[in-house]
Structures are given as C-alpha cells and as structure tokens.
Amino acid sequence: NDGSLVSALKTLLFFTILMVTLPIGLYFATKSYVFEASMGMSSNDSYFYAAIVAVVAVHVVLALFVYVAWNEGSRQWREGKQD
Numbered sequence: 001n002d003g004s005l006v007s008a009l010k011t012l013l014f015f016t017i018l019m020v021t022l023p024i025g026l027y028f029a030t031k032s033y034v035f036e037a038s039m040g041m042s043s044n045d046s047y048f049y050a051a052i053v054a055v056v057a058v059h060v061v062l063a064l065f066v067y068v069a070w071n072e073g074s075r076q077w078r079e080g081k082q083d
Helices: 002-038 043-082
Strands: none
Touching: 002 043
C-alpha cells in the first residue's frame, strides 16, 4: 500500500512539474523562434498565437494526467480485487 502511495505521489510530482514548465517554455520558445523569427509575425500577433500554444499544452498535460491516473487506479483496483 505504501508503494502505491509513493507511485501516486511521483506521478503527481511529475505532472506538476510538467504543468509548470511545458506551457511556459513553449510560450516563450514559440513566440521567439517560431512566430517572430521563422514566420515574421509582429510582437502583438506572436503573443496571441504563443498563448494559444501554451493553452493547448496545458490541456494536453491535463489529458495525459487523467489518462495515467485512470490507468494506474484501474490497475491497482484489479490487483486488489484478485487478492
């Protein structure tokens, strides 16, 4: 039981770090390198599109977290049911 708690906390910590770093990193990377440098957009337009990329990244991370948590919970439930 302690092993499943540690596993759940590791999963939560991983997705928390991912939730903080990925959208912020993608925002600044896409604003600077993709939209302004490669596509030649103005600063105002690049803010808007980079924010859309960051919001999509948040939704992807949330969906992945729900998927992993659901599978981990159902796996633990199946193992507990067979005991």
